[in-house]
Every structure is written in C-alpha cells, then in structure tokens.
Amino acid sequence: MTTNLKISLGIGAVVALILALIVAAVVMFGDGRAQTPATDSTARTAPAQFLVREDSHRLSTAADGKVTLVEFLDFECEGCGAVFPHMERIRAEYAGRINLVVRYFPMPGHRNADLAARVAEAAARQGEFEVMYTRLFETQTQWGEASESKEAFFLDLAERAGLDMAAFKRDLDAPATAERVRKDQGDGLALGVQGTPTVFFNGSPLDVEPSYDNLKAKIDAVLRS
Template sequence: MTTNLKITLGIAAVMAAIVAVIAVFGDFGARSTDSVADAAAGQSVPAEVLVREDSHTLSTAADGKVTLVEFLDFECEACGAVFPHMERIRAEYDGRITFVVRYFPMPGHRNGELAARVAEAAGKQDRFEAMYAKLFETQKQWGESAESKEVFFTDLAKQVGLDMTAFHADLIAPATAQRVRKDQDDGRRLDVQGTPTIFFNGAQLTEEPSYENLKARIDAVLAS
C-alpha cells in the first residue's frame, strides 16, 4: 500500500467517524425537539418525570382520574395569583383530585430558591402544606426584595411550629438545595419555561389556570 493511499484511507475513516457522530447527535436532537413539541402540543409527558416518589402531594384522589401538577416559584406573582384558585379547587374537590407541587424558582427572583428550601425544610417536619400556604399568603411582604428574607422566613417557621434547630440545619443542608434542583431539572426536561406551569393529567395547560377553567376541565373528566 502506497503512502498516498494510506493517507487517503485514513482521511476517509476520519470523515466516516465524523458523519457517524453527527448522525447520532442529529437523531438525539430530533428526538429532543419532538419531545418538546409534544409537550407544547398538550400531549402527555412521562409520568415518572412529572411526579416523583418524594414529590409533595397536597390532595389525593383514590380513583386517580384527575391529577394536577404545578411547577411554581413562591416569589412569582402569577403563582401567588393562582394560589387562591388552587385552594378553592382543592376544597371543592377534596378527595376527588390529586394535586402535586413541584419547585421551579426562577433566576430573576432573589428569594425564590431560598423560599423553596424553606418549604422543603418545613416538609422535613411534615409541615410542608402549612409553609406552602404561609409563603403565598405573605408573598407581598417579602417578594420582589433585593435582599435576603431569611429572617422573615425564620419567623414563618416559628409560626408554623417548627423545631428551629432542625429547621436551620435542614435549610442549609446540601441535600435540601439538591432536592430543589431535582424538581427544576425535571421541569426543564418537561419544557417548563416559566411559572406557574400546570399539567392536567399529564398534559401542559395552555389556557389560564383560573378557577373556572380548572373546574370545567375537572368536571368534564369526572363526568366521563
């Protein structure tokens, strides 16, 4: 075999390898795009990503006919506006719907991630639901601040009756921050781009999550 032929064959092998790599990543990109398109089109998303074993479930339906999953940011004003609608829905359909909360603090909020860790720390003491409500009920007092509201959140922890030594330890524990990031990672996989993002029976809602819209969807499913 001549030297020129060896060089030619070597170049051909390299080019073939490059083409193979492009093909693999091109296929991956196409599948990722299809997944995002499915979510945007209102199609169901992977259940194992939407709800994890350690996700916070505030309401449970025995028949499993209706499941709402909300990716939220406690500092998000839109989430604060949706909160009373969700509470009204939960009260009216108690025992008939499942409602799951996932963390998705947005980068533009100074205290969003901290508030999520506060809620998670409260959850360690089985007080997640109480803290969830407190954070939204007091949002106007701490939201949109440029400074840390840890002192304010500490007072909330006292109000919901937490063991404060355990609360402070859990608040700064790496596992707590990791738990919040895990929800965020799942949200990104599901093409969550803002808050609140709500999934109704596995499909992302495209209409406003008002009481009336949610009620209409729930009634239609429960009546079927």
C-alpha cells in the same frame, strides 16, 4: 474609510467574534439540557416519570386517580401568587377526589425564590409542607421582589408555624434540601417548562389559564365521564 468607521467596525467585529465563541462554547460544552425532551410544548403527554416522583408533595390524593394536576411553581412569582387562591379553592372543593401535586421551579431572576423553595422543603421534613406552602404565598407581597435575602423573615415564618427551629435551620442549609429543589427544577426543564405557573392536567400542559373556573370545568368533565 474614516478612522471613526474603522474603529467602530473593528469593535463590532470583535464583539461579534466573542459572541460567536461564547455561543459555540455553550453549544459544545453545555450540558445540552435545552435540547432534551418536549421542547415543543404542544398538547403532548409528558413523560410520567418527570411529572410526579415518589417524594413529590401532594396537596390532595385521590383513590381513583382520574384527575392529576401538577403545578410547577415559584413562591416568589407573582403569577403563582395570583393563581394560588384559585388552586386553594380547587383543593378545598376536590379534596380527596383529585391528585394535586406541586413541584418547585424557582426562577433565577427572583432573589429569594430558591431560598423560599428550601424553606418549604425544610418544613416538609417536619411534615409541614402544606402550612409553609400556604404561608409563603399568603405573605408573598411582604417578601417578594426583594433585592436582599429574606432569610430572617422566613425563619420568623417558621417559628410562628410552630416548627422545631433547630431542625428547620439545619434542614434549610442541608445540601440534600437544595438538591431536592434542584431535582424538581430539573424535571420541569426536562418537561419543557419555561415559566411559572405551569400546570399539567393529566400529563398535558394546561391549554387555558389556571383559573378556578377553567380548572373546575376540566375536572368536572373528567370526573363525570
């Protein structure tokens, strides 16, 4: 065997060993969330306690509760931005007739996703979740996909929305706000959410794209029955 081959195989073996150790460490010492419920994302009904919490943000509430839509979203995800207008049409058309709940699920690959979720949550502390939810999506192209912090942009957004800025800044940096976002994310992971937007229709993951037409067809079918 040549020296070249020996060294190559040697490095390969060392790297394989290191990778094996890392995998073993993650399996043994990881918090095991990856193995928790509902990883088979078939049309099983999601455990209700993970889907909607007392403090979850509702964009619409129905008295009868026949239809409940829960969307796990990332304000920076362009897919969520694309679904946003569809959701807004559904919200306008079925206001008060369906439950529409949104949950935070910021993606680790999006630089400002977690911050945006905290911005929405800080606005929610002043009762202005809906305003911020709408504005974050409407302005997504102006701040999304950035590689630097967009905090200044968000502060400006909050100011224009007429929020109490002192309280907003305090809430934005409060550990409780970050914790609230992480709790939503944790529920999503427990439900087997792998990406955004993930929409649950009456407890089951939506089996079609969350477009206006698809959602309308499903909602009408249930409301008519």
